[in-house]
Amino acid sequence: MNIVFKRFLLMLSIIVVAAVVVACGNDSSEEATTEEGDASENTEENAESNEADASSSEGEEVESLSMGFIPSSDAGNIATTAEPLEEFLSEALGIEVNAEVMVDYSGLIEAMRTQQVDIGFLAPFSFVQAEDRANVEVILKSIRNGSESYTAQYIVNADSDIESIDDLIAEEGLVWAYPDTLSTSGYLFPAAQMKEMGIENLESHFQQLSVGGHDNAVTQVYDGQADFATTFDDARATVEEELPDVMDQVKVIGNTDEIPNDTISVRSELPEDMKQQITDAFMSLNDNEEMLEVMYEIYEWDGLAEASSEDYDIVRDVYAEFEEELSE
Numbered sequence: 001m002n003i004v005f006k007r008f009l010l011m012l013s014i015i016v017v018a019a020v021v022v023a024c025g026n027d028s029s030e031e032a033t034t035e036e037g038d039a040s041e042n043t044e045e046n047a048e049s050n051e052a053d054a055s056s057s058e059g060e061e062v063e064s065l066s067m068g069f070i071p072s073s074d075a076g077n078i079a080t081t082a083e084p085l086e087e088f089l090s091e092a093l094g095i096e097v098n099a100e101v102m103v104d105y106s107g108l109i110e111a112m113r114t115q116q117v118d119i120g121f122l123a124p125f126s127f128v129q130a131e132d133r134a135n136v137e138v139i140l141k142s143i144r145n146g147s148e149s150y151t152a153q154y155i156v157n158a159d160s161d162i163e164s165i166d167d168l169i170a171e172e173g174l175v176w177a178y179p180d181t182l183s184t185s186g187y188l189f190p191a192a193q194m195k196e197m198g199i200e201n202l203e204s205h206f207q208q209l210s211v212g213g214h215d216n217a218v219t220q221v222y223d224g225q226a227d228f229a230t231t232f233d234d235a236r237a238t239v240e241e242e243l244p245d246v247m248d249q250v251k252v253i254g255n256t257d258e259i260p261n262d263t264i265s266v267r268s269e270l271p272e273d274m275k276q277q278i279t280d281a282f283m284s285l286n287d288n289e290e291m292l293e294v295m296y297e298i299y300e301w302d303g304l305a306e307a308s309s310e311d312y313d314i315v316r317d318v319y320a321e322f323e324e325e326l327s328e
Contacts, residue, residue, distance in 0.1 A: 062274050064096040065089070068108040068117040069298070070126075071101060071213055081297045088291055092281040104212070105129075105182040112136050112267045119278060120265045121299070124315045125184035127263040131309065132319075135268040139279045141307035142261040142295075148305055151255040152185035153233040155221050158251050160228075165254040168228060169197050176206040177217045177226035184315065186214060189256040190230040192318045215239050221250050228253075237300070260311050262299065279306070 067086075071078050082099040089097040100117065102108040105126040111117040113134030122130055130136040144150055156162045168174060179186035191202055199205045209226055211217050215238040217229035222243055233255060236246050243249070264282060266275050285291045286303045295301040 060269070060271060062095065062118075062271065064098065065093065065118045065278075066116070067097065067099045067119040067121065068102050068111055069099060069121050070105055070108060070123070078298055081294065084294045085291065085298070088285075088288075088294075089278075089281055092284065093277055104180055109134055109136075112265075115267050115269055118267050118270055120263075120267075122263045122265050123182070123184045124260050124262065124312055125188050125319060126182050127265055128312055128315050128319045129182065130265060136265045137268065137275065138263045138265045138307045138309055138312070139275060140264040140282055140304045141311065142263075142299065142301040143303035143305055144261060144301055146302065147261075149258040149260050150185065151233050151258060152189045152230055153235070153252050153256075154190065154228055154230055154254045155218065155236070155250050155252055156228045157221055157224060158249050160251075162228060163253060165194070165197065167253075169194060169199060172205050174206055174227040175209055175225070177209045177211050177220040177229040179212060179214050179217055179231065180210060183214075184259055184318075185232040185256070186217065186230055188318050188322060189259055192321055193256050195321075218246065218250060219243070222246055257314075260307075260315065262301075263307060263312075264304070 067082075067089075069078055069082065078099075078101055086097050086099050100111075102111065102117075105123065108117060108120050108122065109126065109130040112120050112130060120127075120130065120136060122136075127136070127138055131138070141148055154165055154168065162168060162171075162174075178190075181187050194202065202208070209220065211220055214231040214235040217226070217231050218235050218239050220226040221229045222239070234252070236250055240246055266278060270278075282304055283306070285295060292301075292303065295304075
């Protein structure tokens with residue numbers, strides 16, 4: 001092999017080795033670049049995940065609130081009367097607040113269960129039922145006539161021979177008007193009391209007439225369409241403007257034991273900070289004479305007090321007694 005050919009082979013070997021080195025360097029660089037890119041993508045994904053987790057932990061963003069009312073008097077009147085309350089709460093909370101008049105407590109409870117209504121004005125029994133079915137939380141209870149509790153009353157026409165609850169127990173076939181079977185004072189507490197006094201079957205003992213409101217129950221007695229009615233004390237005042245002589249024409253013959261007052265409750269998935277803001281806003285009504293007048297016009301409330309679930313244990317006892325027949 002001559003010298004020229006040997007030199008050619010040496011140069012060729014050098015070129016091949018150099019090419020291999022360059023190729024390996026390029027591969028390493030590409031791998032490093034890829035790894036850096038993957039790390040960058042992972043960092044971005046983690047950041048997005050953390051932001052989502054943080055957003056989730058803060059709860060939903062509430063842009064507006066709905067309040068559900070059940071009319072104790074004319075539904076149209078409540079819708080109009082509640083407008084100043086809507087405006088006050090909207091300003092206090094910084095978001096739009098709307099009042100909705102519901103047909104009955106069952107509809108309001110279902111709306112709160114499905115998170116369609118944020119704030120429910122629930123009677124004591126309806127709150128207990130809503131807590132059981134929809135996991136609502138009570139935040140406030142009403143003050144009426146300076147008290148955090150009230151009684152149900154039995155009323156008859158002034159010309160009636162019925163003078164006491166015992167007279168109701170003694171006579172079968174009387175027409176009994178009440179607002180709703182889910183009404184604490186309008187039905188449940190009187191029903192429990194009359195059963196304790198000896199009536200085994202309320203449905204066979206009385207002709208029952210559900211009339212959709214305390215004012216309607218009073219009117220049924222006033223007009224002679226019912227022999228007696230059960231309402232909150234004193235529901236006669238709700239119709240006094242239309243029936244100026246109602247206090248004379250309709251008389252009270254008895255009352256039940258004390259019942260904790262109506263509630264303001266909130267739906268289960270409402271963020272905790274919003275629950276507190278709502279509580280604070282409503283509690284501020286106690287220092288606002290104008291808004292207290294509005295609350296009195298709506299439900300004859302004089303003020304508000306903070307409430308807990310335990311306040312309604314007595315109502316749960318009655319609920320347990322009627323739960324099976326009311327769920328049918």
